[in-house]
Amino acid sequence: MSLKNFKEALIEKIIFLSGIASIILVILIFIFLAKEGLSLFKSVHLGDFLLGRRWHPISEPPQFGVLPLILGSLFVTLGAAVISVPMGIASAIYIAEVAPPRMKEILKSGIELLAAIPSVVLGFIGMTTLVPFVKHHLNLPTGLTAFSGSVMLAFMAMPTIVSIAEDALTAVPQKYKEAALALGATRWQAIHRVILRAASSGIVAAVMLGIGRVVGETMAVMMITGNAVRMPTSLFQPVRTLTATIAAEMGETVRGSAHYHALFAIGIVLFVITFVINLIADWAVHRKLK
Amino acid sequence: MVEGQIKIAANNLEIWFGQIHALKSLSIAIHEKEILGVIGPANSGKSTFLRSLNRFNDLDPHFRFQGSLRLGGKNIYKDIPVGELRKRVGMVFALPVPLPLSIFENVVYGPRRHGIKQKSVLEGIVEKTLQEAYLWEEVKDRLHISAMKLSGGQQQRLCLARTLAVEPEVILYDEPCSGLDPISTAKIEEAMRRFRKRYTQVLVTNNTKQAARVSDRTAFFLMGEMVELDQTGRIFTFPKDQRTNDYISGRFG
Amino acid sequence: MKYNSYRSEKIAFTILFAATFLVVLPVIFIILMIIQKGYSVISWEFLFTMPAKGMREGGIWPAIVGTLYLVLGTLIFALPLGVLSAIFLTEYAKNNALTRLVKLAIINLAGVPSVVYGLFGLGIFVMFLKFGASILAGSLTLAIMVLPIIITTTKEALESVPQSFREVSLSLGTSKWETIRFSVLPYALPGILTGVILAVSRAAGETAPILFTVAAFYLPKLPESVFNQVMALPYHLYVLSTQVPNVDIRLRYGTALVLLMLVLSLNLMAIVVRAKFRKKKKW
Numbered sequence: 001m002s003l004k005n006f007k008e009a010l011i012e013k014i015i016f017l018s019g020i021a022s023i024i025l026v027i028l029i030f031i032f033l034a035k036e037g038l039s040l041f042k043s044v045h046l047g048d049f050l051l052g053r054r055w056h057p058i059s060e061p062p063q064f065g066v067l068p069l070i071l072g073s074l075f076v077t078l079g080a081a082v083i084s085v086p087m088g089i090a091s092a093i094y095i096a097e098v099a100p101p102r103m104k105e106i107l108k109s110g111i112e113l114l115a116a117i118p119s120v121v122l123g124f125i126g127m128t129t130l131v132p133f134v135k136h137h138l139n140l141p142t143g144l145t146a147f148s149g150s151v152m153l154a155f156m157a158m159p160t161i162v163s164i165a166e167d168a169l170t171a172v173p174q175k176y177k178e179a180a181l182a183l184g185a186t187r188w189q190a191i192h193r194v195i196l197r198a199a200s201s202g203i204v205a206a207v208m209l210g211i212g213r214v215v216g217e218t219m220a221v222m223m224i225t226g227n228a229v230r231m232p233t234s235l236f237q238p239v240r241t242l243t244a245t246i247a248a249e250m251g252e253t254v255r256g257s258a259h260y261h262a263l264f265a266i267g268i269v270l271f272v273i274t275f276v277i278n279l280i281a282d283w284a285v286h287r288k289l290k
Numbered sequence: 291m292v293e294g295q296i297k298i299a300a301n302n303l304e305i306w307f308g309q310i311h312a313l314k315s316l317s318i319a320i321h322e323k324e325i326l327g328v329i330g331p332a333n334s335g336k337s338t339f340l341r342s343l344n345r346f347n348d349l350d351p352h353f354r355f356q357g358s359l360r361l362g363g364k365n366i367y368k369d370i371p372v373g374e375l376r377k378r379v380g381m382v383f384a385l386p387v388p389l390p391l392s393i394f395e396n397v398v399y400g401p402r403r404h405g406i407k408q409k410s411v412l413e414g415i416v417e418k419t420l421q422e423a424y425l426w427e428e429v430k431d432r433l434h435i436s437a438m439k440l441s442g443g444q445q446q447r448l449c450l451a452r453t454l455a456v457e458p459e460v461i462l463y464d465e466p467c468s469g470l471d472p473i474s475t476a477k478i479e480e481a482m483r484r485f486r487k488r489y490t491q492v493l494v495t496n497n498t499k500q501a502a503r504v505s506d507r508t509a510f511f512l513m514g515e516m517v518e519l520d521q522t523g524r525i526f527t528f529p530k531d532q533r534t535n536d537y538i539s540g541r542f543g
Numbered sequence: 544m545k546y547n548s549y550r551s552e553k554i555a556f557t558i559l560f561a562a563t564f565l566v567v568l569p570v571i572f573i574i575l576m577i578i579q580k581g582y583s584v585i586s587w588e589f590l591f592t593m594p595a596k597g598m599r600e601g602g603i604w605p606a607i608v609g610t611l612y613l614v615l616g617t618l619i620f621a622l623p624l625g626v627l628s629a630i631f632l633t634e635y636a637k638n639n640a641l642t643r644l645v646k647l648a649i650i651n652l653a654g655v656p657s658v659v660y661g662l663f664g665l666g667i668f669v670m671f672l673k674f675g676a677s678i679l680a681g682s683l684t685l686a687i688m689v690l691p692i693i694i695t696t697t698k699e700a701l702e703s704v705p706q707s708f709r710e711v712s713l714s715l716g717t718s719k720w721e722t723i724r725f726s727v728l729p730y731a732l733p734g735i736l737t738g739v740i741l742a743v744s745r746a747a748g749e750t751a752p753i754l755f756t757v758a759a760f761y762l763p764k765l766p767e768s769v770f771n772q773v774m775a776l777p778y779h780l781y782v783l784s785t786q787v788p789n790v791d792i793r794l795r796y797g798t799a800l801v802l803l804m805l806v807l808s809l810n811l812m813a814i815v816v817r818a819k820f821r822k823k824k825k826w
Contacts, residue, residue, distance in 0.1 A: 004718075011720050012635070018624050019631025020641070022648035022694070025687055029655065032666035090562035098556055099563075109814060110567040116810040117573065118748030119657075120777045121799050124784045125573050128792075158566050188552035209654070216656025218751040219777075223785060243658045243751075250662070250755050255670065267662040271655065278654040282647065344714060351637060377716030387707040389726060400715035403725065449711075456715050 033271055037264030040064065044258070049265060055229045055240075057249065057259040064262045066269065068231045072146070072239035073215060075232050076225060079150025080157055080214045085207050087154070088161030092206070095162065096169035097191050108166075115159035123223030126152045131224055138236065144226030146239040152224055153214045161210035168202020169195060201284045208281035212274050218243040242266050295322040297460065297490045298343060303357035305338055307350055312338045314514045316357075325482060325491045327505030327522060329498050331537065334511040340462050340494045344379040345372050361460070377404065380458035384465040386445035388437035393420075393429050396437045396448055400456035415455050422484070423451035424477040443474025450481065460490045468496065479504050498538060502526050510534045574803065581800030584793045590801070593763040598783060599790055601763075603798055608765055609678075609773030610747050610805070613757065616682025616769070617689060617746040622739060624686075625693025632694070633701040634723055653691035657751040660688045664756040679769040681757025688752055689742035696741065700734020701727060733820035737813045744809035748802065750777040760786070776802045 040049065044064050052065015095107050130151060135143030172195050180190035196203070226238020227248060246263050253260040298320040305313035313335045320326050328336045338347060345366065347353045359366050366375050377400075388396050397419055398412045406412060416433065420426040425447040429440070437448055446466060453461060463482075467475040482491060482504050495501050501508050502522060509519040510531075518525060518534045529535040588602055595601030628645075636642040664684030674680040704727050712726035713719070750758075758778040766773045780798045783790050 008718050008720050015627050015631045015635060018627035019636065019645060021624055021628055022645055022652055022690070025690070026648045026651055028667065029659070029663045032663050032671070033659070036662075036666050087562045087566060090559045091566045094556075094559035094563040098559055107563060107567055110570050112814065113574075113807060113810060114566070114570045116744055116748070116806055117570070118750070118777050118802060118806055120748070120750045120781050121577070121803055122573070124780055124795065124799050125576070127784060129576075155566075155569065162566065186548050186552045188555045189548060192555075212654045216654070216659070218656065218658040219781060223781070243656055246658050246662060247751055247754055250665070264662055264666070267659050270659050274654045274656055274659075275651055278651050282650055346710070346714070349710070349713070373716045373718055375716075376714055381714040383707070383710070383714075385707070387705075387711050389708060389711065390730065399712070399725070400717070403712075403715065403717040403721050452711075452715070 030271065033264055033267045036261055037266075037268045038261075040258060040261035040265045044262070049262075050269075053231055055245070057253075057262060062258060064258070064265075066242070066245075066266060068229055069240055069242045069245050069266065070269070071232050072225070073241040073243070075146045075235060075239055076149040076153060076221060076241055077211060077214050079146060079235055080153035081207075081211055083150060083154035084157040084161055084210060084214075088158050088206070088210060089165055089203060091158070091162045092165035092169060092203075093191060093196070096166045097187070097195065108163075111159050111162050114155070115163075119156065119217060119219040120223075122152060122156060123220035126220060126224040140236055142226060142238060144224055144238050145236050146225055146232060147235045149221050149225035149239070149241075150235065152220050153217055156217055156220065157210035157214045160213050161206045164206035164209055165199070165203045168199040168206065171202065172198045201287050205281040205284040208277050208284065212277040212281070215277070216243060216270065216274055218247050222247050242270050246270075296320070297322045297362065299358075299360045299363075300339075300342075301358045301360075303339075303342065303359060304355060305335075305342060305347065306352075306354045307347075308352040312514055313342070316516055318509065318516060318519065320490060320492065321507075323486060323488070323490055324506045325486060325493060325504055327501030327508040328492065328494045328511060329496075329501050329508060329537070330511035332496075333513075335514040336494045336511040337464055338514075339511065339516075340381075340464055340492060343460070343462055343492065344376050344381055346381070348372075377456050378458055379460040379462060380453035380456060381462040381464065382446070382450055382453055382466045384468050386442055386449050388440070388445050388448055390436065390438055392434045393437050393440070393448060394433040397452050397455050399452060404456065416451075419451040419454040420448075422454055422481065423447040424481055425451060441474075443470045443477075446470055446474060447477060447481075450478065458489065460492070461485070463491065463493045463495075465495055465497075466493070467500065475500075498526075510537060512537070574807070577796060577800050577803055580793065581796035581798075584791075584797035585800065589797055594761065595763070598761055598779075598787055599794075603776070603779060603801065605763060605765055606774040606776045606779040606798070607801070609757075609759075609775045610777075612678050612766065612773060613681050613685060613753065613775055614743050614746050616678055617685040618739065618743065620683055620686035621689050621693055621742060625690050625738070625742075626697050626735060628690075629694050629697035629701055630723060632698055634719070634727070649691050649694055652687070653695075655688075657688060657749055658754075660684055660752040661754050661756060663687070664752060669756055675770060676755065676757055676759075676772050677770045678757055678766060678773055681753045681773075681775075682769075684752045684756045685746040685749065688749065689745050692742045692745060693735075693738045696738025697731070697735045700731035700738070703734065704730045733816055737817045737820070740809050740813040740816065744806045744813070747809070748777055748806045750775075750781055753778060776805070 049064055049066060051067055052063060053067050054063040054065045055068055056063040095104055099107060126148060130148050131143035134140065134145060134148045176194050176198055177190050180194045221241050222244035225241065227240045227244055228238035229240045232239045246266055250263050253263065296319045300316050300318045303313060303316040316339065330336045341347045342359060361370065364370055389399060394416055397416045401412060401415055417426060425444060428444060437445065440448060467478055485491060493501065493505055505522050507519060508522045508525050510517045512533055518529060518531045526538060529538060590602060591604050592602035593604055664680055668674045668680035668683050669676055708726045709722050712722040753775055757772055759772040759774050760782055762772060762774050780802055783795045783798055
């Protein structure tokens with residue numbers, strides 16, 4: 001009996017520890033990013049890091065200004081958002097409110113498959129189809145541009161936006177819809193005047209999480225945005241994002257060098273950005289519940 | 291009727307769920323091997339009382355209590371481990387809840403957890419308890435089909451057998467026949483009467499007639515208080531309290 | 544007025560349909576194109592031999608094996624931790640600040656960019672714990688990345704098991720853990736399986752987390768211990784597409800096809816398991 005009690009107590013301890021593992025992991029991630037990243041600021045000013053316009057990590061002396069990278073990420077993200085937010089919400093509405101049941105299942109599976117395609121495969125397809133297409137039809141010197149990245153990323157953000165927005169729309173109580181229809185509104189009027197408004201918090205969360213996905217996306221972006229480090233001025237130029245910089249340069253750094261620390265510092269920037277985005281999304285979801 | 295030994299004793303029991311005062315200053319003694327019927331309208335505290343006897347209220351995070359509750363003279367919160375308490379105080383729920391297992395596995399679920407492994411012993415338990423629950427004849431040839439295939443009435447008798455299989459001293463019934471057909475109800479009531487010699491039984495029911503048919507003594511609960519407790523014959527014919535009278539006569543039309 | 548509002552509904556629905564079509568159609572296009580351009584190189588040699596001549600010839604066997612090892616390693620770490628964590632949330636956690644914090648942490652883990660996981664894995668497993676770039680370091684990194692997937696799907700599966708099952712088990716005098724073990728987990732198993740498959744698919748397809756923690760550029764032999772580097776399918780595709788000039792394009796498509804089929808078949812499996820589970824649910 002006491003052996004059984006001991007076993008039970010042991011299991012409950014393990015369950016509790018596993019339960020709080022997520023908290024520990026988030027803290028560990030932050031600690032290790034900080035441990036490696038913050039030592040950069042012994043030699044480089046935070047202001048020069050965040051606002052510096054030159055990222056020349058291997059020149060002499062090296063320059064670690066991440067502004068062009070931040071702007072690169074921003075350009076690509078905004079481009080992707082402009083495409084994916086309206087299309088994603090439109091698809092969510094169609095799937096949640098308009099599509100007949102069978103069609104709905106097929107579309108949802110299709111979106112799920114899209115979410116499953118590895119980003120390196122999408123990057124590869126982008127290289128072989130989208131990049132030449134952009135180069136040829138927009139008459140550019142290269143198709144490896146922020147614009148190409150935006151299109152590809154819009155595509156990758158879509159599953160997140162569609163599925164979460166669709167959940168939010170489906171969660172709107174049926175009685176709202178029926179009340180609108182009873183007052184003589186058409187289905188479309190019911191959708192855009194009543195349902196969209198009732199689901200707005202969930203849709204905000206969907207958009208935020210979609211953007212979070214875009215900001216953090218690495219492989220596809222690295223493969224099709226051209227990776228040129230310069231202050232971007234147009235969507236139709238090669239750019240370099242925060243994520244691509246880490247992925248592309250970490251392999252060649254000397255462990256413990258300023259460059260190595262600078263890449264971790266970029267990691268901190270990314271971690272903080274996505275953390276904030278997720279907080280906003282979480283806040284939006286919980287506001288909905290009230 | 292001769293009063294037996296006291297099996298369960300509640301003393302000034304108070305129960306809250308958050309702000310709701312669900313049971314107010316209840317003192318009651320349940321006798322060894324009697325059937326105690328508990329009647330009363332919804333939210334009268336009768337189910338709360340029942341679920342306090344096997345510490346099922348503890349499952350609600352907002353549950354708080356005061357006072358003492360004893361089983362065989364022992365404090366059920368201090369002197370008896372909760373697992374042992376629930377083994378000794380079995381429960382049959384309002385809706386039949388067979389686990390999605392075979393009939394056989396449903397019955398031996400408890401015994402297996404309590405360490406019985408021998409197949410012959412388990413088979414003996416299954417036959418004995420199913421017979422006691424008046425289900426054996428109907429299922430003896432198909433013990434290994436899914437319990438979900440049985441009718442509602444059969445399922446409830448299976449649940450009764452499953453409770454008997456851990457050899458309880460007390461059986462709690464929480465409106466056990468609320469969704470059942472008259473034949474199954476009759477069989478369960480028959481089983482309860484047969485158990486009189488062996489188990490202490492507490493029957494919470496919405497059906498006053500059922501309490502009148504089955505129980506030795508009956509308690510009437512209203513708004514968290516026990517209004518009256520008396521021999522069943524007396525409480526249904528000469529209730530002392532006006533509220534009891536109103537409730538019973540309302541029910542009897 | 545009436546006429547106009549119906550016409551605008553028609554226009555609106557057409558636009559909505561077009562948007563959805565534009566989202567889903569490219570998926571089919573991509574899959575078909577990879578199949579069409581990649582299937583001709585798929586052969587016994589391609590799948591089961593070592594790459595040769597700087598990857599310009601030969602097969603992708605070590606990348607397939609590497610990915611299988613990584614996926615297996617990921618599951619070994621992530622499955623127990625994820626399932627236990629979900630059990631904590633559904634069966635034990637009280638409605639308090641700690642639980643709220645755990646949930647927030649899970650949401651954030653799900654949102655951390657994959658390349659940041661790569662950095663973290665490099666910092667803690669490769670450098671700090673001195674595992675070096677190895678299967679062990681890569682699996683641990685991927686395990687942390689897929690943890691939120693396993694937790695969320697397991698949690699959903701546990702929550703779908705009726706409360707009454709737990710009550711019945713407890714009423715028979717079993718302990719809380721016995722109740723979970725015998726009356727909850729068995730009925731949540733298909734749901735947990737769905738989560739496992741999705742996690743495997745994610746781990747198999749990710750590149751960024753393994754870049755600095757395990758992936759080998761060109762290593763035409765199989766690993767001998769968990770402290771070895773390995774090639775992996777997604778990284779191999781990246782390398783073939785960007786780092787190795789003059790590769791036969793069909794080799795790239797072939798690699799993409801193998802990776803895509805691995806990942807998609809896993810996801811289809813998850814969809815089927817989930818559908819069966821929903822249909823079969825008898826309670």
